[in-house]
Amino acid sequence: MKESPHAAAYRFLYDGDHEIILFAALKRLHMNRSHADYEDYLQEARLLFPEIYAAFPENPETKPHQFLAYAQQKIYWTLLDKLRRDRKQLERQEPGNQDELITAVASDDDILDAIGQADFRQYLLKVIGGAGTTGEWRYLVGTLLDQLTAEEIATRHGVSRNTVYKWRRSLIRRLVRNLTPPENFSN
Structure with a gap:
């Protein structure tokens, strides 16, 4: 065997x-x-x-x-x-240091601030989405959602940085016109 x-x-x-x-x-x-x-x-x-x-x-x-x-x-x-x-x-x-964890957790103010920013971003997207130009839209999405720099937005869309800055100026003008009540415009 x-x-x-x-x-x-x-x-x-x-x-x-x-x-x-x-x-x-x-x-x-x-x-x-x-x-x-x-x-x-x-x-x-x-x-x-x-x-x-x-x-x-x-x-x-x-x-x-x-x-x-x-x-x-x-x-x-x-x-x-x-x-x-x-x-x-x-x-x-292994148990960790809970003090570090507690300090790392966002406070209620930070969370409310983040929620407020998210709501504000959504509002801006609605304002520009309805009346803005393609460049304004690209700038807004690139900065608010994707958190890109002007140079990164330019590279993504194949334009110069100056064009991105024009989009930004146009967006700011549109937001000033749409968001600022006429009585508070000079303040």
Whole structure:
């Protein structure tokens, strides 16, 4: 009866002192028996071994020293990647400083101000959308919605910056005429 590849790998691992490569890989990771996850990583190394045994380009039985060096390095790299992922996961789960979070949250005034600006932007778009020119519309959308500079608006529409500034002047004149009541115009 022929031996399965996994059985052959485990037989090779437990023959002699070959299992020492697993302990050496863990030692290179600065994990000793007192480490909380030592047994878990040792088990991971044992589970990796048959895959490494099967992936070795030559017969591990005929070149045991080369294979063991290869296997130890492969186990080390794989466990190092796992250790990094596990640490990163733990860092994400650590409690943060709530004071920073509370100060980063917008105040009610900031939120109301943002809502007011959004309403004002919508109003401006309605005023210009109904009566404005294409250039005024492009300037208004470029600055209010896309938050582009004059140069970026010019590049987007294939015109010069002077044309964009003309659009802005035209827009300002239209807004002054439409938004300012005649009695308050001079104020």
